[in-house]
Amino acid sequence: MSLKFAKMHGLGNDFVVIDARTEPVLMTEALARAIADRKTGIGCDQLILIGTSDRADVGMRIFNQDGGEVEACGNATRCVPLFVGRDVSIETKAGLLRAGRSGDLVSVDMGEPRFGWDEIPLAYAMDTLAMPASWDDLPSPAAVNVGNPHIVFFLDDRAAVDMAKLGPLIEHDPLFPARVNVNFAQMLDTNHVGLTVWERGVGFTRACGTGACATAVAAIRRKLASGPVRVSLEGGDLLIDWAPGAHIMMTGPATHVFDGQIDLAELSL
Ligand SMILES: N[C@@H](CCC[C@H](N)C(=O)O)C(=O)O
Numbered sequence: 001m002s003l004k005f006a007k008m009h010g011l012g013n014d015f016v017v018i019d020a021r022t023e024p025v026l027m028t029e030a031l032a033r034a035i036a037d038r039k040t041g042i043g044c045d046q047l048i049l050i051g052t053s054d055r056a057d058v059g060m061r062i063f064n065q066d067g068g069e070v071e072a073c074g075n076a077t078r079c080v081p082l083f084v085g086r087d088v089s090i091e092t093k094a095g096l097l098r099a100g101r102s103g104d105l106v107s108v109d110m111g112e113p114r115f116g117w118d119e120i121p122l123a124y125a126m127d128t129l130a131m132p133a134s135w136d137d138l139p140s141p142a143a144v145n146v147g148n149p150h151i152v153f154f155l156d157d158r159a160a161v162d163m164a165k166l167g168p169l170i171e172h173d174p175l176f177p178a179r180v181n182v183n184f185a186q187m188l189d190t191n192h193v194g195l196t197v198w199e200r201g202v203g204f205t206r207a208c209g210t211g212a213c214a215t216a217v218a219a220i221r222r223k224l225a226s227g228p229v230r231v232s233l234e235g236g237d238l239l240i241d242w243a244p245g246a247h248i249m250m251t252g253p254a255t256h257v258f259d260g261q262i263d264l265a266e267l268s269l
Contacts, residue, residue: 058084121178122176
């Protein structure tokens with residue numbers, strides 16, 4: 001059996017996008033992992049299935065490179081209007097989102113962030129704005145759920161931190177029963193943050209849309225920033241707007257690179 005796909009990305013966070021609106025696609029963890037494999041498959045950070053929905057224009061399912069299905073992906077959500085050809089409402093495991101073009105960029109209403117310890121989720125009750133938790137010499141982090149779980153460290157000097165060791169260690173810490181995306185942030189100026197993200201189920205990515213949202217929200221809650229926050233990632237910049245009680249608005253680029261077709265029989269499952 002062969003499958004048609006589009007290769008897309010948001011700031012270098014890359015996706016294989018499959019249209020399951022007319023022909024349903026039976027996606028499994030093993031198949032998602034095989035397609036995402038950069039040596040023996042197509043290669044991507046996330047596999048995205050666009051399907052039908054009773055509640056929105058389309059449904060979106062998200063699978064990490066390790067095959068695990070997750071709730072949210074900010075950069076992939078910006079790709080959906082390009083894939084569908086118009087502004088859309090999107091049903092995800094994290095709720096209903098709206099995405100639409102604004103000039104050359106795409107804006108997404110990412111919904112409201114959540115801060116309850118059991119909403120992150122964490123293994124036990126604690127303050128999520130200044131968590132009493134530490135790994136090596138990292139400062140106390142903030143935890144935010146923006147559809148998916150994030151932890152944010154604000155660092156004086158990101159270059160001095162061994163993120164390659166700490167990213168996987170924290171992702172798999174039993175404090176996070178659903179694992180966690182790990183954000184290493186550094187304030188560069190008022191309302192401007194530099195960010196490196198260790199993504200759950202992937203590792204380092206060039207950009208993480210939900211990571212940028214979680215970091216901007218945590219910066220505003222900690223009064224390190226106020227108003228629209230520019231988040232600079234390896235792949236480029238995102239603009240995140242949020243105020244307490246409001247929805248998060250994320251604006252940034254989305255790119256359709258090419259279309260292709262894959263013979264599933266040739267994959268290493
Ligand atoms: N790249 C994404 C986030 C993808 C999901 C994440 N790895 C998770 O497991 O929650 C983004 O742009 O938000």
